[in-house]
Amino acid sequence: MTAKPSASTPRCCVVGGGPAGMMLGLLLARAGVPLTVLEKHGDFLRDFRGDTVHPSTLAILDEIGLRETFDKLPQRRIDHLAGIVAGREQQIVDFRGLKPYDYLALVPQWDFLDMLADAGRELPAFDLRVRHQATGLIEEDGRIAGVRVKAPEGDYELRADLVVACDGRHSTLRESAGLKAREYGAPMDVLWFRMPRDESDPPDTFGIVDRGHMMVLLNRTDYWQVAFLVPKGSDAALRARSIDALRETVVQLAPFLADRKDAIEAWDKVKTLEVQVDRLPRWHAPGLLLIGDAAHAMSPIGGVGINMAIQDAVAAANALAGLLLNGGAIDESSLASIQRRREFPVKVVQRVQIAMQKRLISRVLEQSGEPPRVPALMRFLLGFRMVRHIPARLFGYGLRQEHVRTPAFPREL
Numbered sequence: 001m002t003a004k005p006s007a008s009t010p011r012c013c014v015v016g017g018g019p020a021g022m023m024l025g026l027l028l029a030r031a032g033v034p035l036t037v038l039e040k041h042g043d044f045l046r047d048f049r050g051d052t053v054h055p056s057t058l059a060i061l062d063e064i065g066l067r068e069t070f071d072k073l074p075q076r077r078i079d080h081l082a083g084i085v086a087g088r089e090q091q092i093v094d095f096r097g098l099k100p101y102d103y104l105a106l107v108p109q110w111d112f113l114d115m116l117a118d119a120g121r122e123l124p125a126f127d128l129r130v131r132h133q134a135t136g137l138i139e140e141d142g143r144i145a146g147v148r149v150k151a152p153e154g155d156y157e158l159r160a161d162l163v164v165a166c167d168g169r170h171s172t173l174r175e176s177a178g179l180k181a182r183e184y185g186a187p188m189d190v191l192w193f194r195m196p197r198d199e200s201d202p203p204d205t206f207g208i209v210d211r212g213h214m215m216v217l218l219n220r221t222d223y224w225q226v227a228f229l230v231p232k233g234s235d236a237a238l239r240a241r242s243i244d245a246l247r248e249t250v251v252q253l254a255p256f257l258a259d260r261k262d263a264i265e266a267w268d269k270v271k272t273l274e275v276q277v278d279r280l281p282r283w284h285a286p287g288l289l290l291i292g293d294a295a296h297a298m299s300p301i302g303g304v305g306i307n308m309a310i311q312d313a314v315a316a317a318n319a320l321a322g323l324l325l326n327g328g329a330i331d332e333s334s335l336a337s338i339q340r341r342r343e344f345p346v347k348v349v350q351r352v353q354i355a356m357q358k359r360l361i362s363r364v365l366e367q368s369g370e371p372p373r374v375p376a377l378m379r380f381l382l383g384f385r386m387v388r389h390i391p392a393r394l395f396g397y398g399l400r401q402e403h404v405r406t407p408a409f410p411r412e413l
């Protein structure tokens, strides 16, 4: 194994080109920190990623001058989210009236990540290597000194003053560092498939909850991306049955899809996405920081995982850019300060997600026969004008909104 020759040794190696890694890479490179982002896939074209860009991320894009480019991406703007609960339409989240952004943008995540990658490629300090997979950490003198990389042109070692693991829920680096997350459990997994969309269909993304079943339809203009919730661990049993059983349930929940039910051709067109909620007690080790899902896997409830990952990236860039520019090893206390800043907002959102999983999703999926009900607290929050914005603000902006404090090299240095 050899060190891959490069124009300059990166000060920082970011592993994972998801929302956390791409935003961190862009912000640090923009501040002039030489860095490498490693992404194991060849592109960002994977449709199992969430699409939601919340107001907190819109604010970040404004702050780094990418808002205009973002607005040109294909997207749908949503100012409220509704659900059909036991046949009755219910308001779930209402962003109207929130300031300064009163909507959520639904953008295919591959377009969003491509935009960040394109912005990064314009910067001399940014080196994105796709099809380069980190396989483990290099440890020297009690600290992380880099990563081992598997690449099409051969395996190599990449050394850096700081490694940031943004490699998602099944983080290789987390395992390699021997860090163990606390598992909070999730009662569901998600079946993920497409259905064609007609002009006459309902216009918005919405959820449907009925006895024993829950489904979310994401409007991706010419098709519906369907997220169909199933009890955790039931995948094998479901797949042993005929695909007709799934088609029938989908039509029962959304009768307007009856004429297209055969679009769910076979089980191999249906992916199972595993849901997990966990959090590391310690998000760092000497020379290593973990952020995004690698530090805290988020439930899909509220569609906030992307935005939490981006908020982590902004906080990390704010804390680290100056230190990395100055050179020398990064003190672990600086890494601990990033965890201190981000842990509280993550904890609160995860607690709300876990409560929703227990009070709504578990009850619905247990098929108790009772018609499902929106939890009392949520009915209260949505029923009164004075408090209606609390869930929207929590999910839209989070509790400790981050702002970009890193300079844009070379103009502001």
Ligand SMILES: Cc1cc2nc3c(=O)[nH]c(=O)nc-3n(C[C@H](O)[C@H](O)[C@H](O)COP(=O)(O)OP(=O)(O)OC[C@H]3O[C@@H](n4cnc5c(N)ncnc54)[C@H](O)[C@@H]3O)c2cc1C
Residues within 6 Å of the ligand: 015, 016, 017, 018, 019, 020, 021, 038, 039, 040, 041, 049, 050, 051, 052, 132, 133, 134, 135, 166, 167, 168, 169, 171, 172, 173, 190, 273, 274, 275, 276, 291, 292, 293, 294, 297, 298, 299, 300, 302, 303, 304, 305, 306, 307, 309
């Ligand atoms: C079913 C489901 C639906 C969801 N829907 C939404 C939603 O609608 N909105 C939302 O905001 N959140 C949603 N989430 C959560 C969201 O997907 C995550 O919280 C978010 O993607 C985390 O971003 P990240 O950058 O930390 O990790 P990821 O998005 O997981 O990115 C990790 C990246 O690292 C790469 N990688 C992994 N290992 C390596 C390696 N060893 N070397 C190099 N590269 C590597 C991966 O290819 C990937 O590109 C959903 C989650 C689930 C399970």
